[in-house]
Amino acid sequence: MSSAAIPISTSAGSSGRPKRAKLSGWGRYPALDCDLYRPEKFSELASIVASNASSILARGAGRAYGDAALNADNRVVDLTRLDRMISFDPPSATLSAEAGVTLSEIIDVFLPRGFFPAVVPGTRYVTLGGSIAADIHGKSHHRDSSFARQVKSFNLLLASGEIRRCSREENADFFWATVGGMGLTGVILEVELELRRVESAWLEGEEIRAPNLDAALEAFERTDSQYDNSVAWIDCASGAGKLGRSILTVANFAPRNSLPPAMRQEPFAIQPKFQPSVPFDLPNFALNPLTVRTFNAAIYAMHRGNARPKRFDYQSFFFPLDSIHNWNRIYGKRGFVQYQCVWPETESRAGLIETLEAIGASRRGSFLTVLKKFGAQDGILSFPMPGYTLALDFPVADGLMEFLDRLDAMVLARGGRVYLAKDARMRPETFHAMYPNLPRWQQIKASIDPNHRFSSSLARRAMMIPA
Amino acid sequence: MAKVLILGATSPIARLLAAHFAEDGATLYLAARDTAEAAKIATDISVRTGAVVHSGAFDAADFATHADFIERAAQKLGALDGVVLCFGTLGEEDAAQIDPNAALATIHQNFTGAVSLMTLAAHRLEEQKRGFMIVIGSVAGDRGRARNYVYGSAKAGLHTFTQGLRGRMARAGVHVMTVKLGTVDTRMTWGREGTLLTISPTRAADSIYAAYRRKAEVVYVPWFWRPIMGIVKLIPERMFKRTRF
Ligand SMILES: Cc1cc2nc3c(=O)[nH]c(=O)nc-3n(C[C@H](O)[C@H](O)[C@H](O)COP(=O)(O)OP(=O)(O)OC[C@H]3O[C@@H](n4cnc5c(N)ncnc54)[C@H](O)[C@@H]3O)c2cc1C
Ligand SMILES: NC(=O)c1ccc[n+]([C@@H]2O[C@H](COP(=O)([O-])OP(=O)(O)OC[C@H]3O[C@@H](n4cnc5c(N)ncnc54)[C@H](OP(=O)(O)O)[C@@H]3O)[C@@H](O)[C@H]2O)c1
Numbered sequence: 168m169s170s171a172a173i174p175i176s177t178s179a180g181s182s183g184r185p186k187r188a189k190l191s192g193w194g195r196y197p198a199l200d201c202d203l204y205r206p207e208k209f210s211e212l213a214s215i216v217a218s219n220a221s222s223i224l225a226r227g228a229g230r231a232y233g234d235a236a237l238n239a240d241n242r243v244v245d246l247t248r249l250d251r252m253i254s255f256d257p258p259s260a261t262l263s264a265e266a267g268v269t270l271s272e273i274i275d276v277f278l279p280r281g282f283f284p285a286v287v288p289g290t291r292y293v294t295l296g297g298s299i300a301a302d303i304h305g306k307s308h309h310r311d312s313s314f315a316r317q318v319k320s321f322n323l324l325l326a327s328g329e330i331r332r333c334s335r336e337e338n339a340d341f342f343w344a345t346v347g348g349m350g351l352t353g354v355i356l357e358v359e360l361e362l363r364r365v366e367s368a369w370l371e372g373e374e375i376r377a378p379n380l381d382a383a384l385e386a387f388e389r390t391d392s393q394y395d396n397s398v399a400w401i402d403c404a405s406g407a408g409k410l411g412r413s414i415l416t417v418a419n420f421a422p423r424n425s426l427p428p429a430m431r432q433e434p435f436a437i438q439p440k441f442q443p444s445v446p447f448d449l450p451n452f453a454l455n456p457l458t459v460r461t462f463n464a465a466i467y468a469m470h471r472g473n474a475r476p477k478r479f480d481y482q483s484f485f486f487p488l489d490s491i492h493n494w495n496r497i498y499g500k501r502g503f504v505q506y507q508c509v510w511p512e513t514e515s516r517a518g519l520i521e522t523l524e525a526i527g528a529s530r531r532g533s534f535l536t537v538l539k540k541f542g543a544q545d546g547i548l549s550f551p552m553p554g555y556t557l558a559l560d561f562p563v564a565d566g567l568m569e570f571l572d573r574l575d576a577m578v579l580a581r582g583g584r585v586y587l588a589k590d591a592r593m594r595p596e597t598f599h600a601m602y603p604n605l606p607r608w609q610q611i612k613a614s615i616d617p618n619h620r621f622s623s624s625l626a627r628r629a630m631m632i633p634a
Numbered sequence: 635m636a637k638v639l640i641l642g643a644t645s646p647i648a649r650l651l652a653a654h655f656a657e658d659g660a661t662l663y664l665a666a667r668d669t670a671e672a673a674k675i676a677t678d679i680s681v682r683t684g685a686v687v688h689s690g691a692f693d694a695a696d697f698a699t700h701a702d703f704i705e706r707a708a709q710k711l712g713a714l715d716g717v718v719l720c721f722g723t724l725g726e727e728d729a730a731q732i733d734p735n736a737a738l739a740t741i742h743q744n745f746t747g748a749v750s751l752m753t754l755a756a757h758r759l760e761e762q763k764r765g766f767m768i769v770i771g772s773v774a775g776d777r778g779r780a781r782n783y784v785y786g787s788a789k790a791g792l793h794t795f796t797q798g799l800r801g802r803m804a805r806a807g808v809h810v811m812t813v814k815l816g817t818v819d820t821r822m823t824w825g826r827e828g829t830l831l832t833i834s835p836t837r838a839a840d841s842i843y844a845a846y847r848r849k850a851e852v853v854y855v856p857w858f859w860r861p862i863m864g865i866v867k868l869i870p871e872r873m874f875k876r877t878r879f
Contacts, residue, residue: 184824184825184826185825186824186825205821205824207644207646207820207821208644208668208671209670209671209674210668210670210671211821248646251674251675251677251678252677252678252681252682253674253677253678253681254677254681255681276681276682
C-alpha cells in the first residue's frame with residue numbers, strides 16, 4: 168500500500184501550541200503570565216510570528232534581570248531550541264550561528280581551537296539574540312566597546328514576515344535600532360559574529376586592593392591602558408574613610424609562552440569545577456544588613472597585600488557567579504532587583520560617592536557590587552557611555568522601589584542612565600530623560616513595525632512604544 | 635569510522651544522539667521529511683565536531699520509496715554500520731479515535747513505516763555480520779491507555795517487532811536495542827497537559843547513548859520508568875480501565 172491513500176498529519180505534536188507560563192527574568196521579579204512558545208524549526212517560528220493573535224516578543228536564555236523578556240498576557244517565543252551553528256571561517260574568525268546559540272556553547276566549541284567571544288557578560292549562559300538586543304558589555308568594554316562591535320550582520324524577521332539582512336551597510340537603521348532595541352524590532356535569526364583569537368584559556372594580571380574610592384578610580388585609570396579586562400568588586404557596606412574600598416582585578420589573556428611549561432602542552436585545558444547549586448529559595452531573612460556586611464568585609468580581608476600578580480582560568484575570571492547554579496535563589500521568593508547605572512566621566516566620582524552614601528544610609532546592603540570603567544560606545548539605545556558604571560543587587564523589600572526612584576533622580580541629574588536589561592521598575596519619564604536618542608529609535612521602530620506587533624512588559628512599562 | 639543513518643533527525647533527541655556519534659568520529663546521514671531542518675542540523679553538527687554529515691529526505695509512511703532511500707543513504711555514507719530510528723508522531727489522538735484514516739496514519743508513522751525500513755536495513759546488517767540498530771519506543775507501548783492507545787499500540791507493535799528482530803540479528807552479531815522512553819521535553823509534549831516526570835532531550839540522548847555503548851538490549855529512559863511500568867502493568871484491567879492517566 169502506498170501512502171497516497173492515507174492523509175498524513177504533518178503536525179507532529181506541535182510547538183504551535185503555547186504553554187501558559189509564569190515567566191520572570193533572572194531577578195525573579197516580576198513574575199508574569201505569558202503564552203510561551205518554543206519553536207524547534209524555523210517554519211514553526213515563522214507561523215507564530217505570522218499569526219496576529221496578540222503582541223509577540225522573542226526571548227533568549229532569560230538572563231535579563233527584570234521584565235525585558237516578558238510579555239504579560241501576550242506571546243513570548245523562546246528561541247533556545249533554534250540554536251544551530253551555520254559556519255565558521257578561521258581566517259576571519261567569523262562564526263555564523265542562529266540567535267539561540269549561547270556564548271557558553273561558543274566557548275565550548277571554539278576555545279579549544281583558539282577563539283573566544285570578544286565581549287562576554289558576567290554569565291556565559293546568554294544567547295546571541297539576547298546579547299545583541301541588550302547590546303551587552305563585558306570586562307573589556309574600555310577596549311572592545313559593547314557586543315555589537317563584534318557583530319558583522321544579522322538577519323531580522325520582521326512583523327510583516329519578511330527577513331532582512333542588517334549590517335552597518337545594509338538596512339543600517341534596522342541594525343542600529345535592533346542593537347540595544349530589547350527585542351522590539353523583530354526576531355533576530357542568524358548572526359555573523361567575529362571572535363577573538365586567544366592562545367590559552369588563562370588570563371594573567373593583578374589583583375589590586377584599593378582602600379577607598381579614590382584609590383580604586385586611580386587604579387582603573389592607571390591600569391586600563393595595560394589590560395584588556397578590568398573590573399572591581401566594591402564593598403558597599405563600608406563607611407566613611409573606607410567608602411568605596413574595592414578589590415580590582417585586571418588581566419589579559421595569557422600568551423601560550425608565558426604559561427608554565429607543564430601547561431603549555433594543553434593551553435586550553437582547565438579543570439572542570441564542581442558546581443554547587445542552590446536547591447531551594449532561601450528564607451527572606453537570610454540576606455540582611457548584617458550578613459551582607461560580614462560577607463563583604465570577609466571578601467575584602469581575604470585579599471591581603473597590595474598588588475599581586477595572578478593567573479586566573481577564564482571561567483573564574485569572567486563567570487565567577489556561574490560556579491553556583493541558581494544563585495538567584497539566595498534572595499528568596501520575592502526576588503531581587505539589579506540596579507546598574509553609569510555616569511559620564513566628569514560626573515562619575517561625585518555620582519559614586521553620592522550613591523554609595525545613600526546606600527549606606529539606607530542600610531539596604533547590596534550583596535555583590537561591581538564597578539567598571541566604560542570606554543567609547545556607538546548605538547541608539549545602548550546603555551554604556553564613557554564613564555564609570557556601578558551594578559548592585561537589592562532584595563525586593565518594602566520601600567525598595569521608592570529608594571531606587573531616589574537613586575534614579577540622582578543619576579539623571581548628573582546625566583547618567585540606568586540599564587534596561589537589568590531594570591524592572593524605572594518610571595517612563597525617567598527612562599525617556601535618560602535616553603535622549605529615544606525619539607530616533609521610536610521613529611525607526613514605527614517604520615519597521617507600524618502596528619507594534621512586537622511588544623514587551625518592559626516596553627509598555629517604560630513607554631518605549633505608544634500605549 | 636562508523637557510518638550511521640539517523641531517521642527522524644529533526645527530533646531534538648535524534649540531534650543530540652547524532653552529535654554523540656559525531657564526537658566519536660562517525661560519519662552521519664540525517665533523514666527527515668523536513669529536509670531544510672535536517673540540513674541545518676547536519677551543518678551544525680559538522681561545524682561543532684568536524685564530522686562529515688549528510689542529510690536527505692525520507693517519509694516513513696511512503697513505503698514504496700524505502701528501498702531506494704536506504705540504498706541511496708548507504709551509498710552516500712559509503713557503508714552502513716548502524717541505524718537509529720527516532721521518528722514518530724503522537725498524531726491527533728482525538729481524530730485517530732474516530733477517523734480510521736487518522737488512526738492508520740499514526741500507525742504508519744510509528745510502526746509500519748519502521749517495519750519496512752528496519753526490514754531493509756536488517757538485511758544489509760545481517761549480510762555484513764556487524765552493525766547496530768537503535769529503536770526509540772515509548773513507555774506508552776507498555777500498556778494501552780484510553781488517552782493515547784493508537785500511538786501506544788503502534789509503539790507496542792514496534793517493541794515486539796524489535797524484540798523478534800533482536801533474536802534473529804543476534805546470530806549475525808548485530809546489536810538491536812529497544813529504548814522505552816518516558817516523557818521528554820520536545821515539541822511532542824510542549825504545552826500538553828498532564829505530562830509528568832519530564833526530562834530534557836539532553837538527558838534522554840545521554841542515557842540512550844550510554845546504553846548503546848554498554849550494548850543494552852531493552853532500556854528504560856530514564857531508568858525509573860522500569861519500576862513504574864512494572865507496577866502499571868500489574869494493575870488489574872478492571873481497575874486500570876477506570877484510571878484517568
Ligand atoms: C549573572 C549575570 C551577569 C550578567 N552580567 C552582565 C554584564 O556583565 N554585562 C551586561 O551587559 N549584561 C549582563 N547581564 C545581563 C545579560 O547579559 C543580558 O540581559 C542579556 O540580554 C541576556 O541574554 P538572554 O539570552 O538571556 O536574553 P533574555 O534575557 O531572554 O532577553 C533579553 C532581551 O533580549 C531580547 N531577545 C532575546 N533573544 C532575541 C532574539 N533572538 N531576537 C530579538 N530579541 C531577542 C528579549 O526580547 C529581551 O528584550 C548579566 C546577567 C546575569 C544573570
Ligand atoms: N517526547 C516524548 O515525550 C517521547 C516519549 C516517548 C517516546 N518518544 C519518541 O521519541 C522519538 C522522537 O520524538 P520527539 O519527542 O523528539 O518528537 P519530534 O521532535 O516531533 O520528532 C519526531 C521526528 O519524527 C519525524 N517524523 C514524523 N513523522 C515522520 C514521517 N512520516 N516520516 C519521516 N519522519 C517523520 C519528524 O521529522 P519531520 O521533521 O520530517 O517532521 C521528527 O524528526 C519518537 O519516536 C517519539 O515517539 C517521545
